Amino acid sequence: MKLATQRDGAGREASDAALFAAIADGDLGPLGVLFDRHHENVRQLLLRAAPNAADIDDLVQETFLTASRAAASFDGRDSAGPFLAGVAIQLIRRRRRTFARLRNLLEAVGLAPTTPTRTPEDGASAAEQHEALHDAVGRLSEDRRIALVMVEWQGMSGPEVAKVLGVPVGTVWRRLHEARAELRRSIEEGAR
Amino acid sequence: MKTTTCARIDLVEALRDGRLGAGDAESMARHLATCAECRAASVDLERISCAIREPIERASQLDHLRARTSLLQRASRVAAPPAARTPAFAVLAAAAVLAVAIAGAFAAGRSSAAPERAMVAVHRRVADRLAPRRTTLRPSDHARFDRANDGGVDVVTLTEGEIDVTRSPVAAGERFVVRTRDAEIEVRATAFRVEAAGGRIRGVAVAEGSVEVRYAGFTAVIPAGGSWRANDDAGADATKAAAAVDPSGAASAKPEAPPPIALAPTKEARARHEIVARAPGPAREPVAVAIPAPAAAPIDTPRGPSAEAREFADAVGAVGRGDYDGAAARLDAFTAAHPRDARADEADHLRAIALQRAGRLDEARAAARRYLAAHPDGAHRTAARAIAGD
Numbered sequence: 001m002k003l004a005t006q007r008d009g010a011g012r013e014a015s016d017a018a019l020f021a022a023i024a025d026g027d028l029g030p031l032g033v034l035f036d037r038h039h040e041n042v043r044q045l046l047l048r049a050a051p052n053a054a055d056i057d058d059l060v061q062e063t064f065l066t067a068s069r070a071a072a073s074f075d076g077r078d079s080a081g082p083f084l085a086g087v088a089i090q091l092i093r094r095r096r097r098t099f100a101r102l103r104n105l106l107e108a109v110g111l112a113p114t115t116p117t118r119t120p121e122d123g124a125s126a127a128e129q130h131e132a133l134h135d136a137v138g139r140l141s142e143d144r145r146i147a148l149v150m151v152e153w154q155g156m157s158g159p160e161v162a163k164v165l166g167v168p169v170g171t172v173w174r175r176l177h178e179a180r181a182e183l184r185r186s187i188e189e190g191a192r
Numbered sequence: 193m194k195t196t197t198c199a200r201i202d203l204v205e206a207l208r209d210g211r212l213g214a215g216d217a218e219s220m221a222r223h224l225a226t227c228a229e230c231r232a233a234s235v236d237l238e239r240i241s242c243a244i245r246e247p248i249e250r251a252s253q254l255d256h257l258r259a260r261t262s263l264l265q266r267a268s269r270v271a272a273p274p275a276a277r278t279p280a281f282a283v284l285a286a287a288a289v290l291a292v293a294i295a296g297a298f299a300a301g302r303s304s305a306a307p308e309r310a311m312v313a314v315h316r317r318v319a320d321r322l323a324p325r326r327t328t329l330r331p332s333d334h335a336r337f338d339r340a341n342d343g344g345v346d347v348v349t350l351t352e353g354e355i356d357v358t359r360s361p362v363a364a365g366e367r368f369v370v371r372t373r374d375a376e377i378e379v380r381a382t383a384f385r386v387e388a389a390g391g392r393i394r395g396v397a398v399a400e401g402s403v404e405v406r407y408a409g410f411t412a413v414i415p416a417g418g419s420w421r422a423n424d425d426a427g428a429d430a431t432k433a434a435a436a437v438d439p440s441g442a443a444s445a446k447p448e449a450p451p452p453i454a455l456a457p458t459k460e461a462r463a464r465h466e467i468v469a470r471a472p473g474p475a476r477e478p479v480a481v482a483i484p485a486p487a488a489a490p491i492d493t494p495r496g497p498s499a500e501a502r503e504f505a506d507a508v509g510a511v512g513r514g515d516y517d518g519a520a521a522r523l524d525a526f527t528a529a530h531p532r533d534a535r536a537d538e539a540d541h542l543r544a545i546a547l548q549r550a551g552r553l554d555e556a557r558a559a560a561r562r563y564l565a566a567h568p569d570g571a572h573r574t575a576a577r578a579i580a581g582d
Contacts (some may be wrong), residue, residue: 022339028267028330035260057255061263068267115452124298133243151209152244158209177205183243184236 016080024071031068034080039064042084048147050092051138059095061090084155086164089146093165136186145180147172197229204233229316253575254545255537258512261505327368330356333501345369350388358383359401375407377424384414395421477500500530505541511542516550519543537567544579557581 014022016037019030043060044054053059067080067087074083137145151172159175162169169175199225206212207220224231251259327346331337335353339346345367348355359379360367368379373391377384384403387394396405397419404413405420414420503526510519523543527536540563547556560580 021389022329025329025339026327027331027339029262029331029335031267032260032264035263036256039256039259043251044248048244057251057259060261061266064263065266130243133239134246137243148240149244152241158211173209173211176209180205180237180240182232183240187236187239 002018015078017076017078020067020071020074020076020080023068024074028068031064034067035064037081038084041081042088045085045149045154046088046092048137048153049089049146050095050142051134053095054091058089059088060190062091066091072192079100082154082156082160082164085150085156089150089164092142092146132187133183134191140182144175144182147175148179151176198227200227201230201233204230205237208234208237254508254511254542255544258508261508309354330358347371350386351391353386354385354387356383356385375405378404378406393421393422424425445452500526503529507539508542511546514549516546519546519550520550520552520555537563540566548579551572 014030014033016034019034022030023034039060042063046056046059046063046102050056051061063084067074067084070087073082077083137148141149146165147161150156150164152156156164156171159168161172165172200220203212203216203220204224207217207224208375212220224234250548272459313504329337329339329348331444332354335350335355336347337350337353337355339348341347346369348357348368348370349463350370350372355370357370357379363536369377370377370386372386375393377386377396383400384396386396396403396414398414402413402415489533503522507519507522507526508515510522520543521548523539526539526542540559544556544559547553547559550556557580560576563576564580
């Protein structure tokens with residue numbers, strides 16, 4: 001859905017880079033246009049990378065707010081998609097650190113929540129196997145899931161993911177491999 | 193996972209991720225055709241990829257609209273840039289100390305007038321210190337404008353709608369200009385609003401500082417509190433505006449009394465509350481011309497959401513609360529009151545949705561048809577057709 005557009009002198013829609021440049025100059029108007037263009041992609045990324053989060057919509061908004069504050073650092077590429085994806089992923093990781101502190105506190109007083117686990121049933125149907133795979137994705141560690149989602153859904157290369165996460169590219173490949181291995185085990189268990 | 197026997201099993205992943213060179217990739221592709229174990233691994237990886245890429249329901253248009261509104265509201269509340277934090281904190285701390293001192297003096301039974309004045313002064317200084325140090329543009333929802341650096345001059349070209357500008361003091365050598373097709377507004381340290389329609393200037397209202405307006409052959413300075421609205425005749429083009437000035441030097445029309453605007457010629461007489469124009473041509477002396485009063489109260493600073501924005505947000509909020517009847521009534525009132533507003537499209541569409549959710553299906557269909565009639569190329573025409581049952 002497009003609620004607004006901003007155009008250059010030739011009547012073309014302003015590029016993401018132009019919109020970010022305007023935001024960096026203190027003009028918040030283009031933020032709405034960027035939201036119209038990219039919010040669904042950011043939302044879909046967050047739904048996959050943080051499937052257990054109850055505050056996805058808030059994370060989407062926070063992504064755009066954070067991106068607007070960091071507008072001056074946008075590298076001017078044609079699409080802001082990878083930049084926004086990077087911001088969204090960083091927000092997930094920051095939130096995880098916050099939650100980790102909370103969890104440690106709760107564990108200290110014996111109130112830590114437990115993560116539900118699924119027990120595969122013999123002769124599970126295809127639909128159940130499908131659901132089991134999705135559940136297994138949700139049970140991946142966040143680092144592994146983020147690497148998997150950024151590569152498989154966002155279409156980013158290993159070096160791009162490494163840059164966003166601030167880790168060596170070898171770490172990305174390792175997390176990706178571990179995520180896939182864990183999911184393959186889930187597939188095989190579901191098929192038994 | 194089953195015990196693997198093929199030595200090349202790890203290359204299945206490397207092939208998928210594009211980590212193999214061309215030769216190795218071709219070799220691995222051939223291997224996949226013959227090795228059942230590697231082929232099974234490849235199928236698993238594809239299943240995993242499909243699970244990740246599986247479509248997830250998109251956000252509804254209503255949710256999008258609600259999130260967008262919320263985002264822009266949150267963005268407008270963003271604090272001053274980090275660079276200003278330390279000094280701003282110092283100012284706040286000083287203000288707090290002074291406030292305590294003033295409260296103490298007040299409690300001691302001294303005059304209350306001085307503390308009030310002091311608090312106002314502190315408030316203004318703190319507010320000034322916390323104010324953004326750069327240019328802030330707040331366009332109206334339907335504003336159309338471009339911004340560019342033209343030979344070192346920061347230029348905003350406004351073709352439609354309104355823009356509120358807040359500009360911190362312009363440093364030596366810096367220039368900031370707002371242009372329309374027929375006018376140019378040179379900005380000093382100021383907060384002001386410019387309105388344009390069809391590329392032509394419609395009005396300028398200054399809240400703080402001053403701006404210099406160059407329009408239809410004249411130059412004038414609008415000080416704080418002043419405003420000006422283009423005369424339709426004069427606004428047509430510079431030629432007509434020049435012709436509006438009587439060659440004899442007399443005013444072409446009488447200023448309305450009391451003059452609502454404080455326009456003064458550049459430098460010479462800014463304090464005089466009169467309108468001065470310079471007609472084109474070398475021999476012309478400055479002459480007074482009439483410029484009609486603004487049609488509406490021009491200044492609203494600091495500017496919050498417009499009345500239209502509040503009405504629209506109220507209506508959207510009613511939808512969010514599940515008050516569909518109330519939302520439909522609000523949206524109907526919105527489009528009736530602001531038929532040319534950029535959000536009228538959204539309001540018509542949302543009204544159809546609200547009526548549908550309220551169970552008023554006949555009215556929902558009628559509203560959807562009204563939307564389609566009013567916005568045949570509207571962004572929501574597909575959804576509207578579905579509601580209309582067409």
